[in-house]
Amino acid sequence: MDELLEKFIKKIEVTQLQFTRNMMNDIDWTARLIGLRGARGVGKTTLLLQYIKKNLKLDGTSLYTSLDNIWWAENRPVDVASEFVRKGGRYLFLDEVHHYPTWRQEIKNIYDDHPELKIVFTGSSLLELLDARADLSRRAVMYHMQGLSYREYLNIRLGLDFEVIRLDELLEDPVPLAQMVNRKIKPLQHFDDYLKNGYYPFFMEGKTGYHHRIEEILNMILEIELPLQRGVDPAYVIKMKQLLQIIAESVPFIPNVSKLSNRMKINRNTLVTYLHYLQEARLIAHLYKDAKGISRLQKPDKIYLENPNLPFTLAGKNAGKGNIRETFFINQVAYQNKIEYIDQGDFRINDQTTIEVGGKNKSFEQIRGIENAYIAADDIEYGGNKRIPLWLFGFLY
Structure with a gap:
């Protein structure tokens, strides 16, 4: 997990705050499980990183990671979440979850096993919350993000x-x-x-x-x-x-x-x-x-x-x-x-x-x-x- 934390800190350091989307104020960040859909390139990742930089401390209680990273080929989100919570983690941000084959089941297990943890995840506009093994539709508050208005x-x-x-x-x-x-x-x-x-x-x-x-x-x-x-x-x-x-x-x-x-x-x-x-x-x-x-x-x-x-x-x-x-x-x-x-x-x-x-x-x-x-x-x-x-x-x- 140290590798994930190091990459997270580097991303936060280069994240700019001169302009933030109005959508940041529309999201109920107090919800335990938040999902953000949107087409590629509309700024979902930037929104997450800006929210973290503006509102959360970099004291080990927050972690951002993207599931399209090759690191996840040999690691599981549920295991990382468990270790993260044991070390005082409270806010977990999972980007591009659709790249991980069993993301619904993993997020469901994280949500059920760690009630003290708040989870935010993003994915493509095609993201489906319901499959045969895990139904996130009753748990997640979902938002859709589109590109810039004029x-x-x-x-x-x-x-x-x-x-x-x-x-x-x-x-x-x-x-x-x-x-x-x-x-x-x-x-x-x-x-x-x-x-x-x-x-x-x-x-x-x-x-x-x-x-x-x-x-x-x-x-x-x-x-x-x-x-x-x-x-x-x-x-x-x-x-x-x-x-x-x-x-x-x-x-x-x-x-x-x-x-x-x-x-x-x-x-x-x-x-x-x-x-x-x-x-x-x-x-x-x-x-x-x-x-x-x-x-x-x-x-x-x-x-x-x-x-x-x-x-x-x-x-x-x-x-x-x-x-x-x-x-x-x-x-x-x-x-x-x-x-x-x-x-x-x-x-x-x-x-x-x-x-x-x-x-x-x-x-x-x-x-x-x-x-x-x-x-x-x-x-x-x-x-x-x-x-x-x-x-x-x-x-x-």
Whole structure:
């Protein structure tokens, strides 16, 4: 265990605290067992290390370790936890647990055997708490973490301190909110860069190689995580990559499952299941006309990529502006709200608000006569009269 402690201390020493995600305040750190899901690259590890550095003492009572380390090939978490508790350990942080084959059983045993120990674990978006031998769903308080909002991107890049805006106050009167931002910066000056290069926190390491790193994340999810965690046939991985590219170039992608299944030479239900897995992996987002009672075998009405950076990675110059606008809107709003696809207008939020997304000259024709209807318009600074700057929806988390 000394080797783990040494690596832990070295990581803490290089952890920076200039910017921390708001999510750190949303987590109930008093819970005995906390789980944090999220796609690769969104900053789960950084969040854990920052929390430790800000709130816990390095006196032997805390330990962070990642289970993707080769050290775990010959060691067991339950044994390390027992030794850690005997030496006064109280806070155990287990990162990337999905790399350890029996992680659920190990964590369950640690939780049951050491009631004085608080455990935090992280894993991929595909993390499942329930299997035949260990059910963590009744024990763990789970959270999902996604990439940076536009607000967080501005704060981290420019050293600012913009606060989260509530959806209801944004819809009620966006003008003073937009004025507040415009007094400090020109939000449109940075918006395009965020859409292309700002969702993943590793943008801070430079634009060179940024989209190559996203490609590596995609390949890891498609080639390793989905086959191992969901049993996806590796023979279909290349077809799933092609499907993601089609979605990236569409405005938006309206799936014809029968045609797709014939083209990919795959059973229809299997294809819909694979689409469900891609959504679980946070690579795509599904929209339905009625979000109630959705089953795994229900075909989505529209499909988008999960965040606006992905179209640039997968389609490059072929990434459509309209697609990127709508992808941004869904990504920022759906994190804490329900979004549905509708025939008149683009989206319905929380069963009561209709939104049409478009450019600065977008008319109200498509949503005329609808109550609680708004335009989310790109390329405007302030808005007004039910016209809201699209970028301002990036301040909701």
